[in-house]
Each structure stands twice: as structure tokens, then as C-alpha cells.
Amino acid sequence: MKITVYLTGGIACYKAVEVVRGLEKAGHKVRIVMTKNAEKFVGSVTLASLTKYPVLDDLWTKKNQASIPHVHLAQWTELAVVVPATASFIAKIANGFADEAATTTFLATSAPKLIIPAMNDQMWNNPATQRNLSKLKLDGIKIMEPAVGVLAEGYSAKGRMPELKNILLWIGKQIRRAKKLANKKIIVTAGGTLEAIDPVRFIGNRSSGKMGIAIAKAAANLGANVTLIYANITVSLPHDPLIKNVHVESTEDMLNIVEKYFVDCNALIMVAAVADWRVKRIADHKLKKNANQDTLNLSLIKTPDILKTVSKQKGKDQIIMGFAAETNELLKNASKKLQEKDADYIIANDVSQNVFGNDQDQVTILSRHNTPKKLKKMSKNEVAKYLVNIIVQEFDK
The missing domain is CATH 3.40.50.10300 (CoaB-like)
Structure with missing residues (x-):
């Protein structure tokens, strides 16, 4: 399957590298979109080396000025996965923002979409975040609940990114559900x-x-x-x-x-x-x-x-x-x-x-x-x- 993975700017971003590797090991073709904040935690070179394909992180570089890379990638995509999804990115996509490469590509994508949030528990429980998650669910986007565990702040609460094994199992389950016409x-x-x-x-x-x-x-x-x-x-x-x-x-x-x-x-x-x-x-x-x-x-x-x-x-x-x-x-x-x-x-x-x-x-x-x-x-x-x-x-x- 052709999967586009979106990395957004949370500390759990480094774990997303293993998600990409796991998807590739399962036989999927993976391409990457990163926000500028995500690149403060993980370099785009790392992801480009894994996927053997350039990372989309800027629509305004000279090589992109004569093309429409976000539309081409959106049309290529058969499944979009945001991991980790920050509260900020969730708010933007829930309200149709298209202000940089990641949000613009996501908005242009018509393929099924999966969101794996990771954030502080107070941000997760904020009414605004919960409203935005409800909007995404109404749009047919699947949300994986964050885990309870030790957060970056040093205490245990809900908001931690789920373990790699559980993420890959969940994505696999969503893929199987999406293949409603398998063997037809x-x-x-x-x-x-x-x-x-x-x-x-x-x-x-x-x-x-x-x-x-x-x-x-x-x-x-x-x-x-x-x-x-x-x-x-x-x-x-x-x-x-x-x-x-x-x-x-x-x-x-x-x-x-x-x-x-x-x-x-x-x-x-x-x-x-x-x-x-x-x-x-x-x-x-x-x-x-x-x-x-x-x-x-x-x-x-x-x-x-x-x-x-x-x-x-x-x-x-x-x-x-x-x-x-x-x-x-x-x-x-x-x-x-x-x-x-x-x-x-x-x-x-x-x-x-x-x-x-x-x-x-x-x-x-x-x-x-x-x-x-x-x-x-x-x-x-x-x-x-x-x-x-x-x-x-x-x-x-």
C-alpha cells in the first residue's frame, strides 16, 4: 500500500522513525511529510534515507516552485498516517487550515486518514482539543487513543504515544478494514x-x-x-x-x-x-x-x-x-x-x-x-x- 506518513513537532517524533521502518518491513511504500517543528527533533535526511525518497517539508524551495508537490503526493497516497499528531496540527486539520506543506498536503488528500496523537495530558484533555478530535471523527478520520505512561514532563498520565507494536497492529487493522473488496x-x-x-x-x-x-x-x-x-x-x-x-x-x-x-x-x-x-x-x-x-x-x-x-x-x-x-x-x-x-x-x-x-x-x-x-x-x-x-x-x- 502507498502510505504517506506525517511527522509533526512533538518529542515523540523520534519514535515515528520506527513506525516508518515497521511499515516498510510490512511491504508498504512509504513517503514522508514533515513540519518544520518536527525537523527540530528528527532530521529529514534520516527519513529520506529510510524511504529512498525526498521528504516534503517546504512548498517554496526552488525545485518545488515549478511543480505542485503536495497535490502529486496527495494523489499518490492510499493511506495517510499522522504520527505523532500534536494538538496544534490536530487543530489545523480539523478546521481546514492549509498554511504549510503538511497541512496543505493533508487537506488535498482524499485517501483514508489515521491520526496518532501524542501530547501532554492537559493539552489532550483541553476542551478545544477534544472538540477538534470530534470534528475529525465526523469527517471519517480514525483516531488512536494515546497511552497512559510517563510523559516528557516526568509524570505518568494519558497522552503518551502508544508503543510501536501497538501502533503497527492498529494501522494493520485499519488497512484490513479499508480493503473491503479484497478478493473481489x-x-x-x-x-x-x-x-x-x-x-x-x-x-x-x-x-x-x-x-x-x-x-x-x-x-x-x-x-x-x-x-x-x-x-x-x-x-x-x-x-x-x-x-x-x-x-x-x-x-x-x-x-x-x-x-x-x-x-x-x-x-x-x-x-x-x-x-x-x-x-x-x-x-x-x-x-x-x-x-x-x-x-x-x-x-x-x-x-x-x-x-x-x-x-x-x-x-x-x-x-x-x-x-x-x-x-x-x-x-x-x-x-x-x-x-x-x-x-x-x-x-x-x-x-x-x-x-x-x-x-x-x-x-x-x-x-x-x-x-x-x-x-x-x-x-x-x-x-x-x-x-x-x-x-x-x-x-x-
């Missing part, structure tokens, strides 16, 4: 299929593949083995050992590959914008534009209906989620598709409002047994996580 096989389709007219031209659509790829990543982050069947896309493919990228071009190609992998999959999420029509006869040469020719007539025939075809092969334990990209009468058309395709879910998506290639989207979820649920407008990554969690809930039934 999920197919995700993405992008727009292309139907050749001649060796040069084709019929296509505006799909970027961004949503499908976001869903593939979200499923892999929960431990699923994902087969990403992609057609024409305009964004980068994911590079993840849990994601197998399979390229296709036409709708018929996609159907053949989906059927191949559907046999033993647990869920199919059909996000791809497939072409509904193809030319009846593909020219074997480039169709030239002649001087006396003002029109070109193409005879089109239907392409295979992938969702409907595969739904007929669906087993009782398999889940199928399709997308309905519409420009008008969204719910009416999506409801019709839900019934005709015999899918478990249809995600209605109004594509008339600059959706293709955009980072944000607003969808409505339709299912057989529930009233439609319209989500608020959010990033496609957030939509992806929401939809994948629906699949998780289906498996838990």
Missing part, C-alpha cells in the same frame, strides 16, 4: 468506443474516460482486482498492480472482452460511452473528397447492446451497474434503461452541461427497489468512491 473481481469499462468508417476516419464521442478510470482506482483502493476495459480516452491510465488495463476499439470488441471476463467476475460497472451505430460496410481505402461531391451518405446499423447482452448472462451473486448519459428527460430515459437492460443500478448522468472531460459531475442513482437518489455536485473521484461503496454494500447484504 470487478470489471470497469471506460472511454468512448470508435467505429471505423475507413482506415482513417471513425464515428466516436466526447467521452474522456475520466469517470471510468476514477471508479477503477476507487475499487482497487478497496482491494478489488480490477479489469479496466478501455476504449478511446484522453487521460492517463492507472498504473496499479490491482488494475489490469485492456484496450479495445469498437463496441463489438468491448462486448467480446467484457463477456470473456464477466464469467467469473463479481461486479460489472459499465461506464464506457459506447457507439450505438456503426457503418454497414467499412471502406478499405480512405474516402476521398471529390470536387463535384457535396454530400457523403453513410449507411449505419446498430452496434451490439453490451449492457443488455451481458445482463442476460448475470448470475444471482453478480452485480451490474450501468450509466445513462442523457441530454434530455434524464430520469425518464434512465428509468427506461434500468428496466430494459435488467441492471441492478443505473447512474443517470446529464451530459448536456459540460461533463465530458470535466473534473466534477452530478449524478442520480436509480435502482430497482429504491427511489432515485440525486447526489450533490462533486468531483468525479468522490462520485467514484460513492458508487464503489454501493457495490460494497451489495456484497455485505
Whole structure:
């Protein structure tokens, strides 16, 4: 797993070095973010030597001025761990501060987050600290209670950083909980299929593949083995050992590959914008534009209906989620598709409002047994996580 460890400025900071070593010994890839106060206790060179990767501690160095290192690291992260977490850092992240490298990177991170506080007992028991911890819990951030033991001040009380063994066991437990789709096989389709007219031209659509790829990543982050069947896309493919990228071009190609992998999959999420029509006869040469020719007539025939075809092969334990990209009468058309395709879910998506290639989207979820649920407008990554969690809930039934 890709884990970013945040070190903040408490005396327990030196113990965090052993946490980093323990995570690496467990096979995880670790990168480090440090506050300037943390570096007063432990040098960044120590952590860089352990991880073989530069420590992020300043957004304003010359090498960082031409890049956006906090966003890149936030996107890389699959789990964020703050150890030790000081009262000051807890207060900042609970209230959305982004005033230096650590808080900015943490705020930009959408991966699961773990907090391991360590501080004086009076600071721990302060109402402001407890309010901030409550805020973090409401945001879904997991908190490991500090231990009772001898503090830096020389007396015993609650606030001491837990022992290394207990920290690693707790992090491991949270990782296992996060892998809700471990051992599940999920197919995700993405992008727009292309139907050749001649060796040069084709019929296509505006799909970027961004949503499908976001869903593939979200499923892999929960431990699923994902087969990403992609057609024409305009964004980068994911590079993840849990994601197998399979390229296709036409709708018929996609159907053949989906059927191949559907046999033993647990869920199919059909996000791809497939072409509904193809030319009846593909020219074997480039169709030239002649001087006396003002029109070109193409005879089109239907392409295979992938969702409907595969739904007929669906087993009782398999889940199928399709997308309905519409420009008008969204719910009416999506409801019709839900019934005709015999899918478990249809995600209605109004594509008339600059959706293709955009980072944000607003969808409505339709299912057989529930009233439609319209989500608020959010990033496609957030939509992806929401939809994948629906699949998780289906498996838990």
C-alpha cells in the first residue's frame, strides 16, 4: 500500500522513525511529510534515507516552485498516517487550515486518514482539543487513543504515544478494514468506443474516460482486482498492480472482452460511452473528397447492446451497474434503461452541461427497489468512491 506518513513537532517524533521502518518491513511504500517543528527533533535526511525518497517539508524551495508537490503526493497516497499528531496540527486539520506543506498536503488528500496523537495530558484533555478530535471523527478520520505512561514532563498520565507494536497492529487493522473488496473481481469499462468508417476516419464521442478510470482506482483502493476495459480516452491510465488495463476499439470488441471476463467476475460497472451505430460496410481505402461531391451518405446499423447482452448472462451473486448519459428527460430515459437492460443500478448522468472531460459531475442513482437518489455536485473521484461503496454494500447484504 502507498502510505504517506506525517511527522509533526512533538518529542515523540523520534519514535515515528520506527513506525516508518515497521511499515516498510510490512511491504508498504512509504513517503514522508514533515513540519518544520518536527525537523527540530528528527532530521529529514534520516527519513529520506529510510524511504529512498525526498521528504516534503517546504512548498517554496526552488525545485518545488515549478511543480505542485503536495497535490502529486496527495494523489499518490492510499493511506495517510499522522504520527505523532500534536494538538496544534490536530487543530489545523480539523478546521481546514492549509498554511504549510503538511497541512496543505493533508487537506488535498482524499485517501483514508489515521491520526496518532501524542501530547501532554492537559493539552489532550483541553476542551478545544477534544472538540477538534470530534470534528475529525465526523469527517471519517480514525483516531488512536494515546497511552497512559510517563510523559516528557516526568509524570505518568494519558497522552503518551502508544508503543510501536501497538501502533503497527492498529494501522494493520485499519488497512484490513479499508480493503473491503479484497478478493473481489470487478470489471470497469471506460472511454468512448470508435467505429471505423475507413482506415482513417471513425464515428466516436466526447467521452474522456475520466469517470471510468476514477471508479477503477476507487475499487482497487478497496482491494478489488480490477479489469479496466478501455476504449478511446484522453487521460492517463492507472498504473496499479490491482488494475489490469485492456484496450479495445469498437463496441463489438468491448462486448467480446467484457463477456470473456464477466464469467467469473463479481461486479460489472459499465461506464464506457459506447457507439450505438456503426457503418454497414467499412471502406478499405480512405474516402476521398471529390470536387463535384457535396454530400457523403453513410449507411449505419446498430452496434451490439453490451449492457443488455451481458445482463442476460448475470448470475444471482453478480452485480451490474450501468450509466445513462442523457441530454434530455434524464430520469425518464434512465428509468427506461434500468428496466430494459435488467441492471441492478443505473447512474443517470446529464451530459448536456459540460461533463465530458470535466473534473466534477452530478449524478442520480436509480435502482430497482429504491427511489432515485440525486447526489450533490462533486468531483468525479468522490462520485467514484460513492458508487464503489454501493457495490460494497451489495456484497455485505
